[in-house]
Amino acid sequence: GADVLILGAGQAGVQLAAALREGGHDGRILLLGEEPELPYQRPPLSKAYLSGKADAPQLRLRTDAFYAENRIGLRLGARAVRIERAARRVRLASGEALAYGHLVLATGARNRALPVPGAALDGVMQLRTLAEAEALRRRLGTARRAVVVGAGFIGLEFAAVAAARGLEVTVVEALDRPMARSVSPLVAAHLRAAHERAGVRFAFGAAVTRIAGEAGRVAAVETADGRRFPADLVLIGIGVVPNAGLAAEAGLAVADGIVVDALLRTGDPAISAIGDCARFPCRFAAGAPVRLESVQNAADQARCLAARLLGRAAPYAALPWFWSDQGALRLQIAGLSVPHDRAVLRGDPAGGQGFSVFCFRGGRLAGVESVNRPLEHVLARRILERGLDLTPEQAADPAFDLKAHAG
Ligand code: FAD
Incomplete structure (x- = not known):
């Protein structure tokens, strides 16, 4: 006891x-x-x-x-x-x-299981535990073609590692963009483009109906629209x-x-x-x-x-924040940026210096998604934690001193 x-x-x-x-x-x-x-x-x-x-x-x-x-x-x-x-x-x-x-x-x-035939075939994997990661890492050594089901955090992180190791990687996703539940369309588009430059292919709006096998081993992922994606390794990353x-x-x-x-x-x-x-x-x-x-x-x-x-009860009030590393991209999120009704850009996504998307809900800053902008992420956390006012115009203005504002 x-x-x-x-x-x-x-x-x-x-x-x-x-x-x-x-x-x-x-x-x-x-x-x-x-x-x-x-x-x-x-x-x-x-x-x-x-x-x-x-x-x-x-x-x-x-x-x-x-x-x-x-x-x-x-x-x-x-x-x-x-x-x-x-x-x-x-x-x-x-x-x-x-x-x-x-x-x-x-x-x-x-891990959420994918309820389709073939999900138990050899070579169909998930990633939550060290044991699963060990098995996956071993497979990466010999696999040539990977299909990732689900373009969420884990699917994309895996895709980046697999592509960097020279595998042919296809990400199959039911929705129309990556990380639809976690980031703004702007950041999603940027992530997608970066993965595509690294050689990753995407199939959006594609619902997996079956995983096909040969002699008990995975051979392909099939989607409702009749497409077939050959694979010798399948990672299910659907939450x-x-x-x-x-x-x-x-x-x-x-x-x-x-x-x-x-x-x-x-x-x-x-x-x-x-x-x-x-x-x-x-x-x-x-x-x-x-x-x-x-x-x-x-x-x-x-x-x-x-x-x-220990006798010092206080309501839980910490600011949520997240990060994800995908290839050369470090995504950091301060607050809960989804859902939002307005998103403004700070910095230039094409410029190579990183950028942030400031997301507003009901006129108030709800969350900030930063790509390769660690300092801005820290400032965003401070602003959100302190509940400081920030307008979309201020957020978008490169001349506005965010650091001084965050205090
Ligand atoms: P867990 O870490 O899941 O621990 C729960 C433990 O409880 C498990 O070990 C489980 O076996 C045990 N357990 C469950 N039921 C029982 C039972 N009945 N009896 C005994 N034991 C039981 N978060 C980030 O912020 N940034 C990231 O970059 C990030 N990357 C991630 C990458 C991967 C591959 C994964 C899987 C997660 C990632 N996360 C990330 C999420 C983060 O790891 C989780 O949010 C965090 O581990 C949650 O901690 P937890 O203690 O609540 O649950």
């Missing part, structure tokens, strides 16, 4: 355990994780790790010694299968029960599904994520949820509660929850 039992030893769970100890929590902390490896960072899986620039030990969130030194119990390769709220304990797949004082659901998300099953079965509210309030509490005062699995009210969102998938969100929610468990 533990005073604080954390389900999920990912970005959020590990940060919570560390923040509790840093903040002086003296009780027992137990981190439970299904994956066998020491907890690691996922972002490099589709970047430095995939391209061979980093290896698994460099991805670790903390060293092995950190857990022992901080008296953080770590149970890896252990899956929780049931929450027994009345008895305040969690049942593991092994049958063992763990008692808790406070239970934290930091269970993350899993994730939050791991909320345990919460739902325990009678907690779930709506594409475990529903929590501004203090990150579920309906049971002894159970909280943080990170990719949680849906929470966000003051930077258009209205309805959101579920975000980012390191920032996982880490900041962990810190917020740690503070509450």
Whole structure:
């Protein structure tokens, strides 16, 4: 048993355990994780790790010694299968029960499956875990033609790495542009052009209906409009599904994520949820509660929850921000830029010096998408965090001193 039992030893769970100890929590902390490896960072899986620039030990969130030194119990390769709220304990797949004082659901998300025939063929892969990244990296060594299903963050990061390694890469996407749910049409067009210059081909408006195989191995991806894209490697990158099953079965509210309030509490005062699995009210969102998938969100929610468990409760109010590396492009997003009703450009996308798109919603700055403009991203974060006024005209004016404005 533990005073604080954390389900999920990912970005959020590990940060919570560390923040509790840093903040002086003296009780027992137990981190439970299904994956066998020491907890690691996922972002490099589709970047430095995939391209061979980093290896698994460099991805670790903390060293092995950190857990022992901080008296953080770590149970890896252990899956929780049931929450027994009345008895305040969690049942593991092994049958063992763990008692808790406070239970934290930091269970993350899993890949959304592509529901078409052939999705289980050899050579059809996904990318969420280190094990999957390892398998994918190995395949990259021999594959010649890759088809990526889904032009989201992970699909495009993978496409950039695969193209740089000399593979023929086609990205098949149901919508009409890349990253339609995450960035403005302007940035989407720029990303598309950059990938095309690197040799990546796109098929938009294409719904995958079947993955064809030969002798159990993937051979091609087929779309509803009758096209056929030959492949010896297929990466499915069509988003994730939050791991909320345990919460739902325990009678907690779930709506594409475990529903929590501004203090990150579920309906049971002894159970909280943080990170990719949680849906929470966000003051930077258009209205309805959101579920975000980012390191920032996982880490900041962990810190917020740690503070509450240490007796310093405050509503979660951190500014969301994201990044993605795609070939030579570093995309950074401050705030929630989608949806927006007006977008203005700062800088020249053709000029090679990077640019930003400032996105406004209801007359207020909602988010800023920067491509190779790290300083502007930092300033944008400051402006959004402080809720400073900024007009579209100011944002678009290269003579307007953004740095002085951000203070
Ligand atoms: P996770 O990191 O998913 O951890 C949850 C853990 O809980 C998992 O290890 C899971 O096995 C475990 N678990 C689930 N259910 C159970 C159970 N019943 N019992 C025991 N254990 C369980 N974000 C960015 O901000 N920038 C990026 O550039 C970026 N790149 C990414 C690239 C890739 C390839 C991926 C996959 C993600 C990327 N992300 C990026 C997203 C980021 O990694 C996630 O938002 C972050 O990991 C969320 O942390 P989490 O702790 O909520 O969930």
